[in-house]
Amino acid sequence: MRTKEEYIKGLAKMKRNIYYDGRLIDRTDDLQKETLDVMGVTFEEALKPENQELCTAISHLTGERINRFNHIHQNKQDLHNKQDMTRMLCQKVGGCIQRCMGIDGTNAIYNVSYEADKANNGATQYHENFKKWLVRFQTDDLVGCCAQTDTKGDRMLRPADQPNPSAYVRIKERLKDGIVVEGCKLHISEASVADEVLVVPTRALRPEDKDYAVAFAVPGDWDGMKQVVTIHNFRKREHYKRGFMPGYTDSYLLFEDCFIPWERVFLAGEHLMGGVCALLFALFHRHSYSGCKPAIGDIILGTAALTAEVNNIQKESHVREKLAEIIMTSELGYAAGYTASDLGKPELYIPGMGFVPFGPGSYIPHSIYCNVGRCLTGEAVYREAEILCDLAGGVVATFPHENDFKNPETGELLLKYTRRNPKMPVEDQANFWRYLGDQLCSATGGIMNLGNYHGGGSPIMEQIAITTQYDIESRKKLVKYLAGMSGGDSDVLANKIREGKK
Numbered sequence: 001m002r003t004k005e006e007y008i009k010g011l012a013k014m015k016r017n018i019y020y021d022g023r024l025i026d027r028t029d030d031l032q033k034e035t036l037d038v039m040g041v042t043f044e045e046a047l048k049p050e051n052q053e054l055c056t057a058i059s060h061l062t063g064e065r066i067n068r069f070n071h072i073h074q075n076k077q078d079l080h081n082k083q084d085m086t087r088m089l090c091q092k093v094g095g096c097i098q099r100c101m102g103i104d105g106t107n108a109i110y111n112v113s114y115e116a117d118k119a120n121n122g123a124t125q126y127h128e129n130f131k132k133w134l135v136r137f138q139t140d141d142l143v144g145c146c147a148q149t150d151t152k153g154d155r156m157l158r159p160a161d162q163p164n165p166s167a168y169v170r171i172k173e174r175l176k177d178g179i180v181v182e183g184c185k186l187h188i189s190e191a192s193v194a195d196e197v198l199v200v201p202t203r204a205l206r207p208e209d210k211d212y213a214v215a216f217a218v219p220g221d222w223d224g225m226k227q228v229v230t231i232h233n234f235r236k237r238e239h240y241k242r243g244f245m246p247g248y249t250d251s252y253l254l255f256e257d258c259f260i261p262w263e264r265v266f267l268a269g270e271h272l273m274g275g276v277c278a279l280l281f282a283l284f285h286r287h288s289y290s291g292c293k294p295a296i297g298d299i300i301l302g303t304a305a306l307t308a309e310v311n312n313i314q315k316e317s318h319v320r321e322k323l324a325e326i327i328m329t330s331e332l333g334y335a336a337g338y339t340a341s342d343l344g345k346p347e348l349y350i351p352g353m354g355f356v357p358f359g360p361g362s363y364i365p366h367s368i369y370c371n372v373g374r375c376l377t378g379e380a381v382y383r384e385a386e387i388l389c390d391l392a393g394g395v396v397a398t399f400p401h402e403n404d405f406k407n408p409e410t411g412e413l414l415l416k417y418t419r420r421n422p423k424m425p426v427e428d429q430a431n432f433w434r435y436l437g438d439q440l441c442s443a444t445g446g447i448m449n450l451g452n453y454h455g456g457g458s459p460i461m462e463q464i465a466i467t468t469q470y471d472i473e474s475r476k477k478l479v480k481y482l483a484g485m486s487g488g489d490s491d492v493l494a495n496k497i498r499e500g501k502k
């Protein structure tokens, strides 16, 4: 496993293909320092003996110890550990830990490439190629990001019907030694600090959309791919440092006549498997969310409780109600993820077929619980921001800049008028408003809210998954029985519970 420093050294050697605000930048540019510090935590924590169980795993391919973010889930415990590792690391950095896209993308492709080869009766070697790629990914302790979201053009048109044929990333040409792709993936988190970019389809595909059924992996500086990055840093601190200063990036990935050799292609034209790959990445990612969103809930809870304390309103009953609301949302999201892990199997829900064995035996979390947890907690993002806004009052929006507290003409006066709770040092009260201003009032705070709301799929996507996969008919039969209507059945759900199915 690598150290943070070795990871950054690796990035420094990559070709310059990242554009920021009109100019090319290095991956190690100062602007990306905070982002590298967040990713660095995934290396540092994995090397600590006390984190061995949570943050590392034994590769089923090499038998070597690897970073858990590069692991393929072999059993339920792996799913539990991924959820708990995610919660712990997100707590440490005060937000997204950034490396989950890699583990979610690799687990999706691992399963889908196997099934695609099976359906092709051995005419393709996607899975073997993917395993070779994966051994290097694990052994070299690489960071992966996952590029799923396409530009999608007119939302009412499917990929092959779009006026711009590259509104979704597509295979433009098939050659003897590989494929040529064109299109743009957007909002791709941490692509600018990733060693490898995994590309998967966005949505269910029809036979005529087959050129959009494409999955592959390339290094972040691959020829034919440009990145245009937005970098999300908080206001710099000169005098009053935070305990941890995180940063994030998201890239548009522009593929122009980009050649991908067959050994890096894991799906190329199998429209059904393309749709399954989209679903499966989203499913693994929604499971990761059951680790990160409860961590963000932990931070919001601590922030809300401290806001009340600074304002000396902590004993008021409306504060208790708000704290309880945050705890209930966070822990229900965690419980949903825990259940999804515990009911995990090498099985996948396929619309029209129900749960079927899927992949070479690695574990997939239960779909209903992943979707329920993500939707419930994702929709709460703006309610939680509203609670913080309510408890804080206006000070958080207009708190003066650092140097005004250093200026002898204003500093003492500002501190005098910052004091609220007489039992808390006034310098701590000032630092708290600076922190809450970062979270609640900055551009980066706003971007994080959008990511927390839409990341892993907007709530509507989970609602579609839940209602198409949930057995609503059995519930109707039960109520028909209870109401004395024809076609009722008092035992239909009891049978499922006896069989251990939900």
Ligand SMILES: Cc1cc2nc3c(=O)[nH]c(=O)nc-3n(C[C@H](O)[C@H](O)[C@H](O)COP(=O)(O)OP(=O)(O)OC[C@H]3O[C@@H](n4cnc5c(N)ncnc54)[C@H](O)[C@@H]3O)c2cc1C
Binding pocket: 101, 146, 147, 148, 149, 152, 155, 156, 186, 187, 188, 189, 190, 250, 447, 448, 450, 451, 452, 454, 455, 456, 457, 458, 460
């Ligand atoms: C900060 C951030 C980080 C992200 N990181 C990643 C990443 O690392 N990798 C990645 O692949 N993606 C990433 N995403 C993308 C995220 O998954 C998408 O934003 C999400 O899936 C929603 O897609 P969209 O943005 O295209 O919105 P849209 O899907 O366009 O949604 C906008 C609205 O249109 C509605 N709508 C869309 N299509 C239809 C339709 N056919 N019928 C009816 N209504 C429709 C939606 O319900 C919604 O109300 C990130 C997003 C953000 C904000």
